[in-house]
Amino acid sequence: MQTALSLRLATRLGPQPLKLAGGAALAVLLAMPALHLWTDPASSLHVSAYTLTLVGKILCYAIVALAMDLVWGYTGLLSLGHGLFFALGGYGMGMYLMRAIGHDGNYQSDLPDFMVFLDWKTLPWFWQGSEHLAWALCLAVGVPGLLALVFGWLAFRSRIKGVYFSIMTQALTYAAMLLFFRNETGFGGNNGFTDFKRILGYGIAAPGTRATLFLLTVLLLVAALAAGFWLVNSKFGRILTAIRDAESRLMFCGYNPLYYKLFIWVASAMLCGLAGALYVPQVGIINPGEMSPANSIEIAIWVAVGGRGSLIGPVLGAGFINAAKSWFTVAFPEYWLFFLGGLFIATTLFLPRGLLGLLRRHKEKA
Amino acid sequence: MADIKSSQWRYNMLGYAFSGISLGSVLLLAALGLAITYGLLGVINMAHGEMLMIGAYASYVVQNLFRSWWPGAFDAYLLAALPVAFAVTFVIGMALERLIIRHLYGRPLETLLATWGISLMLIQAVRMLFGAQNVEVANPSWLSGGWEITPALTLPYNRLAIIAFVAGVLVLTWLLLNKTRLGLFVRAVTQNRRMADSVGVPTGKVDMLAFGLGSGIAGLGGVALSQIGNVGPELGQGYIVDSFMVVVLGGVGQLAGTVTGAMGLGIVNKILEPSLGAVLGKILILGFIILFIQKRPQGLFALKGRVLD
Numbered sequence: 001m002q003t004a005l006s007l008r009l010a011t012r013l014g015p016q017p018l019k020l021a022g023g024a025a026l027a028v029l030l031a032m033p034a035l036h037l038w039t040d041p042a043s044s045l046h047v048s049a050y051t052l053t054l055v056g057k058i059l060c061y062a063i064v065a066l067a068m069d070l071v072w073g074y075t076g077l078l079s080l081g082h083g084l085f086f087a088l089g090g091y092g093m094g095m096y097l098m099r100a101i102g103h104d105g106n107y108q109s110d111l112p113d114f115m116v117f118l119d120w121k122t123l124p125w126f127w128q129g130s131e132h133l134a135w136a137l138c139l140a141v142g143v144p145g146l147l148a149l150v151f152g153w154l155a156f157r158s159r160i161k162g163v164y165f166s167i168m169t170q171a172l173t174y175a176a177m178l179l180f181f182r183n184e185t186g187f188g189g190n191n192g193f194t195d196f197k198r199i200l201g202y203g204i205a206a207p208g209t210r211a212t213l214f215l216l217t218v219l220l221l222v223a224a225l226a227a228g229f230w231l232v233n234s235k236f237g238r239i240l241t242a243i244r245d246a247e248s249r250l251m252f253c254g255y256n257p258l259y260y261k262l263f264i265w266v267a268s269a270m271l272c273g274l275a276g277a278l279y280v281p282q283v284g285i286i287n288p289g290e291m292s293p294a295n296s297i298e299i300a301i302w303v304a305v306g307g308r309g310s311l312i313g314p315v316l317g318a319g320f321i322n323a324a325k326s327w328f329t330v331a332f333p334e335y336w337l338f339f340l341g342g343l344f345i346a347t348t349l350f351l352p353r354g355l356l357g358l359l360r361r362h363k364e365k366a
Numbered sequence: 367m368a369d370i371k372s373s374q375w376r377y378n379m380l381g382y383a384f385s386g387i388s389l390g391s392v393l394l395l396a397a398l399g400l401a402i403t404y405g406l407l408g409v410i411n412m413a414h415g416e417m418l419m420i421g422a423y424a425s426y427v428v429q430n431l432f433r434s435w436w437p438g439a440f441d442a443y444l445l446a447a448l449p450v451a452f453a454v455t456f457v458i459g460m461a462l463e464r465l466i467i468r469h470l471y472g473r474p475l476e477t478l479l480a481t482w483g484i485s486l487m488l489i490q491a492v493r494m495l496f497g498a499q500n501v502e503v504a505n506p507s508w509l510s511g512g513w514e515i516t517p518a519l520t521l522p523y524n525r526l527a528i529i530a531f532v533a534g535v536l537v538l539t540w541l542l543l544n545k546t547r548l549g550l551f552v553r554a555v556t557q558n559r560r561m562a563d564s565v566g567v568p569t570g571k572v573d574m575l576a577f578g579l580g581s582g583i584a585g586l587g588g589v590a591l592s593q594i595g596n597v598g599p600e601l602g603q604g605y606i607v608d609s610f611m612v613v614v615l616g617g618v619g620q621l622a623g624t625v626t627g628a629m630g631l632g633i634v635n636k637i638l639e640p641s642l643g644a645v646l647g648k649i650l651i652l653g654f655i656i657l658f659i660q661k662r663p664q665g666l667f668a669l670k671g672r673v674l675d
Contacts, residue, residue, distance in 0.1 A: 078475040151656070158660045163410045163474045167610040168656065174607045175652045178645045293607065297412075297482050304479060337490035344483025348476040349469055 018359065022312065029059070029218045033211030052210055056282045058322045059217045063275035065302040065314035066224050067268040072300065073308030074232055075264050076244030077161065081169030083296035084176050085144035085269040089276025090286040091180075092140030094193035095130040097204070097281060101197045113195075114188040124186045133200060140277035141270045148269030149262070156261045161247070170293050177291035192287025199281055210282070217278045221315070224271055228311045240264055301340070304347045307354025316355060377519045382636050388525040390632025391532035392594070395587030396605045397612035397628055398539060398621075399580030405556045405618035406576050409467060409477040413485035414609070415602025417455045417581045421588020422597045423492060424451035426501050441506040444589065451585040459581025463574045485602070493599045500598040509593060524593045531590055535583060540621055542579070552576050556618075611655055617665020627665070 032055065036047040064086050071077045098112040107116040111123065129135040151172060155165060183189035202209045231237050242250045243257045250257060280286045289295075298321075306317025321343070328336040351357060400414050425447035432443035462484060470477040505524055512522040543549035551572045554562040563569045591601065608631070616627025631651065638647030659665075 072475075078478070154656055154660060158663050160659060160663060163404075163408075163478055164614065164659075164663075166475065166478060167410060167607075167614065168659075171607050171611060171652050171655075175649045179649055182643075182645055294603075297479070300479055301483075304476075334490070334494060337486045341483040341486035341490070344486070345466060345480045348473075348480040348483075349466065352473075352476070 018312070026218075026222070029055070030215070033214045036214075037207055037211050049205075049207070049210060052214055053282055054326060056210075056214045056217050057279060058319055059214075059221055060275045060279040060282070061299075061302065061322055062315040062318040063217075063221050063224055063278075064272050064299055065306065065318035066221070066228060066311060067271040067275070068299050069303045069308055069311065069314040070228060070231070070240075070264055070271075071268045072303060073310070073314070074237065074244060075240045075261060076247075077261065077265065078163075078166045078300060079169045079265075079268075080166045080293060080296045080300065081173040082268070082272055082299050083293075084173035084291050085148065085272035086276040086279070087176075087180075087286065087288070087290035088144045088147065089140040089273030090280040090290065091187055091193070091276075092136050092138075092143060092273065093277035093280045094187075094196075094286045095127060095139065096133050096136030097196040097199060098188075098193050099127075099131040100199060101195070104197050105195070112188070112193075114183075114191065115186075118183055126186070137277060141273045144269040144273035144276075145266050148266045152262050152265040153258075156258050156265075170296065173291050173296050174293050177288050177293075180288035180291060188287075190287065192285060192289075193280070194285040194287075196281065196284055204281060204284065213278060213282050217282070220274060220278060225311055225315070232311065236260070298340070301344055301347065303354075305343060305351070305354055307356030309353070310356050313354050313356035320355070374518070377516060380515075381519050382640075383633065384521055384525075386633030386636035387529060387629065388632070389636060390629035391529050392587070392591065393605070393608055393612050393632055394625060394628035395532055395535065395590055396584065397609035397616075397624055398535070398587075399583040400609050401613045401616065401618050401624040402539075402543075402552070402583075403577055403580040404613055406552060407467070407471070407573060409470070409474045410481070410610070411462075411467075411577075411580070412478055412482040412606065413462065413488060414481075414581070414584055415604075415606040416485045416488040417459065417584035417602070418588040418591060418605060419492065419597075419599065419602040420455055420458065420488070421451040421585035422503070422592040422601055423496060423501070423588070424454050424585065425589045425592045426496075426503050426597055429503055441508060444506050444509070444593070447589050447592075448586060451589045452582045455585025455588070456578040456582035460574050460578035462581075463577035467577070468570070468573070489599045489603075496599070498599060500596040503592040503597050505593055528590045528594065531586075535586055536621070536625065539583065543621065548572070548575060611652070613665075614659065615655055615665060617662075623665055 032047050032052060035045055036049070036052050039046040041048075064082060067085075068079065068082050071079055101112065103109070105113040105116075107113055109116045111120065115123075130139070151169075155168060160168065179185055180187050180192075181190060187193070196204045198204055199209060232240070239250070239255060239257075239260050242255075243260060247257055276286075302318040302321050303314040304317070305321060306315065307313030321340075324339070325336065328339060347354065353360070396415070396418055399417070400411065403409070403411055403414075425444065428447040428450050429443050432440050432446070462481070466480055466484065467477055470480060509524040509527055512520040513526065514520045541549075543552060551562070551567045554567055555569050555572050555576075559569060588601075591597075595601070612624060612627040612631055614627075615631065616623035616625070634651060635644075635647055638650060642650065
């Protein structure tokens, strides 16, 4: 038992070179904010604000991919609505950032600019308390969690799974997108939130703030990875895998899959919310476009390309695809969708276990 | 006074019912093919919306051909566009099934992602061929105008024509599924693939033809849509969620389910729209569907069987 477990742990953690590469990547990531802050902008070692923001953004995506992998790769529930949880987290944070603008907006009002524009006189009730960062963070984690809890309970209780579950989650994010596009919903409509000025009194674009947010993102990713490893290698994780592979059999063994699914589903949604909360101050904008069904499906392909059912894979996949995206959309904007579409097809047809699967197969052969 | 009010109310109701049936018939065209392929293969074709889009672009191309080569018969272009749109999407659908979906059987979630990839590529291909802007598809003269019942209520001819057209497509599909050998095979495979296979039904061929058929119906739907809305590369994306909801609500394997689902969604949508607005109405319907599948996970019209997944 002991050896089996450590063996499993070794295969989960990946082969030795991969571990080394992971350590190196972590070192580089931790060094980036320091290089941004304390090197001369002219030197070749300097990390520009653009690069720092881009990498920070991709790291947030990597956290989302990880959360997605927990429900898809391990539990077999393909969610096409994870972009919604991410965006809700972003909106929670965005509410605080909008309030923190204070009187520096275009209208010099107590209320956020878009409310003045709509001729609203008082804050809506759900904006109460959003001037405190702590409450905004509670919202950023709690709202996705609560939504996931209600939706998940209804869905899992009636044993909705497979493609049915996927298209219900897609409809959920689609409906939310329509809702947030309305001005009357109270979240800035089309334009969403932008033009942030400061966070906790520090300028939002100041190098120190950028570096801190970046560092926090790295830490969250590492913590999420660690918690993920612990979770999937625990007994609980085995039940998740059993749900994925043979749910009926698990039920005959006397387990009720409902609460296992619900737990991982809600945890995953909350992690997405946190990632969204870190994403918004770094990128500086959140709008309902983040909730479009296309965005959520893209998350699935990050996981698939990297390799689902492994925790490192989705992180790599998110990094690879988003790096490719920022390169493509500048170099050949016309061909990006062909590349992405081709990736969807090629991965599902030829790489069912993703890039990481390729590495593993290579190792197994050797 | 009360008389006027009640007659006005009646006309309003008639108006809602009409626009509801009109929306429902469009949804039905979009969802019919989806329901057939989902029932048969258990996979969701995310590129189904793009078949609508390709059908609409096919009628655009046919329209332009008529305009430049045969302007005298311009009014007839729509009739010529129907077989063209069907043929194009039929072939594309069969090619997709042969080249991609066939290799993913037994992995429905992967199929979903792969077909989404196809839809991205089709959208971008159309964008590069025809431009990202909407293209203009004119109504033939016999479809413009409307049937004026009272000054307050006019039923546009193009919507009336679509309802009639959908009824026609429905009858043909029903005949095909219930009166032909292919239809028999399709129903057999839907009910029990392995048993059908073992009594000699060529399941591979049936899958391919049914996929082509489903795509072809969507192509016909595209021709209809080109008459009532904008034709652009993203045309199909707007219908995909709604047509999934029709399938979820109606269940698979029976035409009656799809018809009820589509008409129900269309009419409820249009009844809620004036009081709640289009968006809140849609959200309410989604909430209702989520609650509904608590009671009936298989949809309104379920095939009875004893299959455990």
